[in-house]
Amino acid sequence: MSVLAKTLTRGVAAGALALGLGISTAAIADDLEPGKQYDLGRAATAEEIAGWDIDVMPDGTGAPVGQGTPIEGEDIYLTQCASCHGEFGEGMDRYPVLFGGEDTLASHNPVKTPGSYWPYASTLFDYIHRAMPFGQAQTLTNDQVYALTAFLLYINFVLDDDAFVLSNENIGEIEMPNRDGFIPDDRPDAQPETVCMSDCDVGTEVIGRAAIIDVTPDGDGQPEGISLE
Secondary structure, X not given: OOHHHHHHHHHHHHHHHHHHOOOOHHHHHHHOOOOOOOOOOOOOOHHHHHHHOOOOOOOOOOOOOOEEOHHHHHHHHHHXXXXXXXXXXXXXXXXXXXXXXXXXXXXXXXXXXXXXXXXXXXXXXXXXXXXXXXXXXXXXXXXXXXXXXXXXXXXXOOOOOOOOOEEOOOHHHOOOOOOOOOOOOOOXXXXXXXXXXXXXXXXXXXXXXXXXXOOOOOOOOOOOOOXXX
């Protein structure tokens, strides 16, 4: 069948289907008018939004109220974390190592731990709070997460006092060893662009259709005239 014949046949079939279903382009256009409410779900409540709004910024902004010490975190670590990460943070099987790694980042086998790689203590808190323990994420209290974070910072020599109280008020002030180890991506194609906030429709130009340029698969799953045999 020729391309033109295929196109005409498909157009007639589509038109017949639309008429059979009582669909008109005018009706569709009316349904798609800007600002119309489509009754899909409902607006989220403040409590529901708060349940997802848990990110903590490098300076500690967004950190939930709570506190904990390395001593408190040790018991939690042994109960909740050691089975995967090892009793001393050495990592079991393929689970990540959480201790050591100093001066390895430039080597052929970098060991990326909170002490050697992570630039911000708040990011460590954020990850534990968001995703740990593995398989039971977000089951720990804020105080437990602060205590775990403090313990990991202590065994990596970021904190030198096992009674140090880590809290939402000071987590953004912790100086991590690799704080200055990251640089902005200066490649031209990686630079942020100005985000459009209004009148952002730039239009779309259709430059080809599969049926017209004959790349729509036939019965064998290949475009017409193409064979893999």
